[in-house]
Amino acid sequence: MLIKKPEKIPSTEITSESAYLNRRSFGKLLAAGAAMAAFPARAAVPVDELTPEEIVTGYNNFYEFGMDKSDPAEYAHEMTTEPWKVRVTGEAAKTGEFDLEDILRGLEVEERVYRLRCVEAWSMVVPWMGVPLKKVLDQFQPNGNAKYVAFETLKRPSEMRGQRSFFSSIDWPYVEGLRMDEAYHPLTLMVTGVYGKPLPNQNGAPWRLMVPWKYGFKSGKSIVRIHFTRRQPKTTWNLLAPNEYGFYGNVNPNVDHPRWSQATERRLPSSLFNQNRRDTLMFNGYAEEVASLYSGMDLARYY
Amino acid sequence: MAAFKPALAFLLLLPAAWAGYAVWMEVQAPGSLLGADPGEALVLHFGEWALRVVLLALAISSIQRRTGFKQIVRSRRMVGLFAFFYTSLHLFAYVGFLAAFSLAEVFADLTERTYITVGFAAWLILLALSATSTRGWQRRLRRGWKRLHQLVYVAVALALIHFWWLTKDGYAEVVLYTAVFALLMLERLSRQAGSAASALAASSSSRNAADSASAMRSTSGSNRVSLISPK
Numbered sequence: 001m002l003i004k005k006p007e008k009i010p011s012t013e014i015t016s017e018s019a020y021l022n023r024r025s026f027g028k029l030l031a032a033g034a035a036m037a038a039f040p041a042r043a044a045v046p047v048d049e050l051t052p053e054e055i056v057t058g059y060n061n062f063y064e065f066g067m068d069k070s071d072p073a074e075y076a077h078e079m080t081t082e083p084w085k086v087r088v089t090g091e092a093a094k095t096g097e098f099d100l101e102d103i104l105r106g107l108e109v110e111e112r113v114y115r116l117r118c119v120e121a122w123s124m125v126v127p128w129m130g131v132p133l134k135k136v137l138d139q140f141q142p143n144g145n146a147k148y149v150a151f152e153t154l155k156r157p158s159e160m161r162g163q164r165s166f167f168s169s170i171d172w173p174y175v176e177g178l179r180m181d182e183a184y185h186p187l188t189l190m191v192t193g194v195y196g197k198p199l200p201n202q203n204g205a206p207w208r209l210m211v212p213w214k215y216g217f218k219s220g221k222s223i224v225r226i227h228f229t230r231r232q233p234k235t236t237w238n239l240l241a242p243n244e245y246g247f248y249g250n251v252n253p254n255v256d257h258p259r260w261s262q263a264t265e266r267r268l269p270s271s272l273f274n275q276n277r278r279d280t281l282m283f284n285g286y287a288e289e290v291a292s293l294y295s296g297m298d299l300a301r302y303y
Numbered sequence: 304m305a306a307f308k309p310a311l312a313f314l315l316l317l318p319a320a321w322a323g324y325a326v327w328m329e330v331q332a333p334g335s336l337l338g339a340d341p342g343e344a345l346v347l348h349f350g351e352w353a354l355r356v357v358l359l360a361l362a363i364s365s366i367q368r369r370t371g372f373k374q375i376v377r378s379r380r381m382v383g384l385f386a387f388f389y390t391s392l393h394l395f396a397y398v399g400f401l402a403a404f405s406l407a408e409v410f411a412d413l414t415e416r417t418y419i420t421v422g423f424a425a426w427l428i429l430l431a432l433s434a435t436s437t438r439g440w441q442r443r444l445r446r447g448w449k450r451l452h453q454l455v456y457v458a459v460a461l462a463l464i465h466f467w468w469l470t471k472d473g474y475a476e477v478v479l480y481t482a483v484f485a486l487l488m489l490e491r492l493s494r495q496a497g498s499a500a501s502a503l504a505a506s507s508s509s510r511n512a513a514d515s516a517s518a519m520r521s522t523s524g525s526n527r528v529s530l531i532s533p534k
Binding site for chain 2: 169240261268270277
């Protein structure tokens with residue numbers, strides 16, 4: 001039983017208020033920007049312009065296909081995405097294997113423009129298409145024991161060359177997870193398309209998670225298993241480097257990655273002489289919508 | 304093989320030339336050659352070449368010993384200076400294109416992020432070695448020069464630590480470079496062990512020879528000294 005029933009957020013409200021206000025003060029900033037132009041540093045241009053499609057679909061972290069940002073675009077076509085079965089397990093009334101088509105049938109696809117902040121300190125603005133995760137999960141009727149939900153990415157070394165790599169220390173499949181209230185938050189999306197087209201393989205076809213207030217690694221791609229569980233799932237990056245990647249992975253400019261600062265980000269496309277650097281916002285700018293999920297939590301400890 | 308050194312210099316300039324071309328292209332058409340995150344791409348490009356070239360510099364004496372190609376040693380200083388050149392470009396690209404020339408940020412990185420501290424230390428060592436790479440300094444420092452320049456091993460070790468620490472996953476490259484470094488060190492160790500053994504063998508056999516010679520002639524320690532004296 002889920003007590004909290006989130007209200008539907010119209011897509012016009014997805015851009016946070018702060019970004020909206022910033023947009024209005026853009027003119028003022030232009031004047032200030034002229035003075036700041038001498039410093040290529042944090043010329044704050046707070047307008048969220050869409051990141052061009054070729055970057056969204058050509059600059060990806062999807063280690064199943066290789067470590068370079070260009071590897072997924074080059075090799076992800078080797079993955080077969082039809083048919084796509086999804087296994088649902090754990091603390092839910094309806095478990096078993098489902099066709100993705102059946103899961104998505106009848107669900108209205110919405111467009112949502114979200115900021116995407118990578119833990120590596122770059123970011124994009126992406127027009128995703130998808131369905132709220134809540135509507136997906138509700139079908140399986142998770143029970144009261146379901147405190148967390150884990151998402152497993154496809155493991156198929158024959159089609160995913162990164163999984164065949166001898167030099168990777170990742171224990172495939174890739175696993176990520178959310179607390180149930182995070183999963184049921186209206187901003188949390190199961191993405192099936194981008195830029196008005198079906199999701200390309202390199203972006204996690206045929207469907208992927210998108211949790212816009214968390215670092216990108218929390219949003220697993222090419223999901224084949226949904227597991228409802230009582231205990232916090234063991235997630236891939238957390239297992240690999242627990243001091244660097246927490247379970248929560250909330251975007252937080254005040255908690256640095258041990259090896260780099262998270263205070264700012266390079267908004268792609270970044271160029272050499274205009275890095276498009278901007279201050280990273282708390283919860284990636286979605287604080288108003290999600291901060292209450294973490295009230296009373298020490299975010300420096302639960303990073 | 305008179306053309307060897309200029310040919311090598313030409314080859315070692317190519318990565319810098321490519322970077323120059325890429326930057327020029329970046330100005331013409333952003334994203335064309337360096338991708339969506341060109342600052343990072345440049346920093347990685349120079350970093351990789353710095354490591355490759357410094358390993359090449361270390362490999363030169365091994366190559367000379369294994370192949371007998373003596374002339375190659377004459378290029379060693381040049382290769383070392385190229386290594387410093389690429390390390391400096393790596394540092395400069397980081398300061399300019401990742402830290403956006405913000406000294407406060409560079410300082411924060413240097414004090415808070417160990418992998419940057421370690422990388423910077425490696426650059427400092429190469430700076431010192433480059434500054435003292437002239438014949439003049441060689442003469443002035445005498446024996447100390449050699450000891451100073453053995454710090455290059457420390458610099459390469461630091462560079463590798465720097466690389467290991469910043470690798471998230473996908474250890475192919477860093478493993479490869481570490482293996483090359485280990486191989487070069489092993490070659491030196493085996494040579495030292497080998498030369499120590501052969502020196503021992505040589506000295507004991509010459510002592511025997513000297514002993515028998517002195518036994519035969521029954522005089523003159525000076526003879527013995529000249530026989531044993533090391534090369």
